[in-house]
Amino acid sequence: MRLMIVLSAAVVLSGCGGRVAVPVQVFKDVDAQLTCDHLQAEYNNNIRRVGELTGESSDKVRDNIGLLLVSPLFLDLSGTQKTEVTALHERNKRLQGLSAQKQCAPIT
Numbered sequence: 001m002r003l004m005i006v007l008s009a010a011v012v013l014s015g016c017g018g019r020v021a022v023p024v025q026v027f028k029d030v031d032a033q034l035t036c037d038h039l040q041a042e043y044n045n046n047i048r049r050v051g052e053l054t055g056e057s058s059d060k061v062r063d064n065i066g067l068l069l070v071s072p073l074f075l076d077l078s079g080t081q082k083t084e085v086t087a088l089h090e091r092n093k094r095l096q097g098l099s100a101q102k103q104c105a106p107i108t
Contacts, residue, residue, distance in 0.1 A: 020080070021079075021083040023083055023084050023086070023088075026090045026091050027094065031098060034098065036104035039098055039107060042095055043092055043107045046088045046091055046092050046095075049084075050085050056081055095107060
């Protein structure tokens with residue numbers, strides 16, 4: 001009985017290590033209404049967010065090393081940051097395409 005309780009607790013706690021990925025949508029309903037300034041601003045925000053996620057990913061590695069020593073059940077082995085960064089890069093490609101369609105200055 002105790003073994004079953006311990007195993008159940010281990011299974012429940014093993015999912016506590018990370019957060020759920022919330023990737024941005026590549027295509028949005030408002031894309032057609034975005035101005036050149038909006039496109040540039042969203043692009044810049046996405047670049048800033050990629051930097052934040054990269055830092056978060058570095059912190060995750062450091063935290064996982066510490067948690068490995070304390071309790072491996074809390075390790076964050078998810079690819080949350082990678083999923084979100086990939087979505088941001090795809091969205092930025094979309095923004096660059098929209099910028100070219102609208103004949104805006106190149107997004108940098």
